[in-house]
Amino acid sequence: MTPTAALEEYSEQHINYLRIAISEAEKCVPTPTAFCVGCVLVVRLPIDGFIPVILSTGYSRELPGNTHAEANALAKARSLSPDQLASLFSEAALMLLPDILAHTDIYTTLEPCSVRTSGLAPCADALVASRVKRCFIGVGEPDNFVKCEGARKLQDAGIEVIWLPELQDECLAVARRGHQSREI
Secondary structure, rough: HHHHHHHHHHHHHHHHHHHHHHHHHHOOOOOOOOOOOOEEEEEEEEHHHEEEEEEEEEEEEOOOOOHHHHHHHHHHHOOOHHHHHHHHOHHHHHHHHHHOOEEEEEOOOOOOOOOOOOOOOOHHHHHHHHHOEEEEEEEOOOOOOOOOHHHHHHHHHOOOEEEHHHHHHHHHHHHHHOOOOOOO
């Protein structure tokens, strides 16, 4: 495989994970006062040759309590038992979840929130606290409800932020399900 072909395959891999996140977002119950967001946590451990493994997925309002996609995916990852982790990774039984999260990429359809009008902790803060490696984002959060600075918060904390504009229109369309028609 040529270096260009390898790079294209790697880029296509990112797009495929964002498509999974879009599928998660489509599971959201639409509401006019919030976005429908999907998220996928993908781990690439050096002990497994950096082969990507989906750790968990999440979508907005999936779990009780006005929850967001990234927070739900993190909560589901934290609920995995050592046996469940070992079944996902060849040597993960030797690693604790915080160490696994340090090798985790987040794929999210919408920029992680930096402010919550509900008073709950923002997703950007949860991702920073989890020490994830990178965050791939489908589209920036529109200013419908709050001014979002989630990408900046992640970058300021040393988390690499990568925008995937190829699916921006799809991500925005699914995010706004349940909203009255607006100009994009």
